[in-house]
Amino acid sequence: MAKVNTIMCICPAGLGSSLILSMNVEKVLEKLGRTxxxxxxxxxxxxxxxxxxxxVVxxxxxxxxxxxxxxxxxxNLINKDHIxxxxxxxxxxxxxA
Known part of the structure; x- marks a missing residue:
């Protein structure tokens, strides 16, 4: 498995849900030490x-x-514990990775 340098959050339109998910993923990655x-x-x-x-979809x-x-x-896109x-x-x- 290759090292993860980029994560793309995907939703059907690429606006609301994926934006919210990407912000929550960034917060979770900080908690995981993967800045x-x-x-x-x-x-x-x-x-x-x-x-x-x-x-991450x-x-x-x-x-x-x-x-x-x-x-x-x-x-659950807004539940940071789940993410x-x-x-x-x-x-x-x-x-x-």
């Missing part, structure tokens, strides 16, 4: 192979983007 990772947000239509090292679009990069699904658990599990399972 080296750049967090961006985008729309489903602007997602492509290699657009980021890790995609709302659960409803997971199946539509998982082929582009390693992907984790978030079921923390999902990202911690990803980094624990992928220590080189």
């Amino acid at each position: 080296d990772i750049v967090v961006k947000h985008s729309s489903l239509g602007d997602t492509y192979n290699g657009c980021a090292d890790l995609l 709302s659960a409803d679009v997971y199946d539509q983007v998982k082929q582009y990069a390693p992907t984790v699904a978030i079921h 923390y658990e999902v990202l911690k599990q990803y980094f624990d399972e992928n220590p080189d």
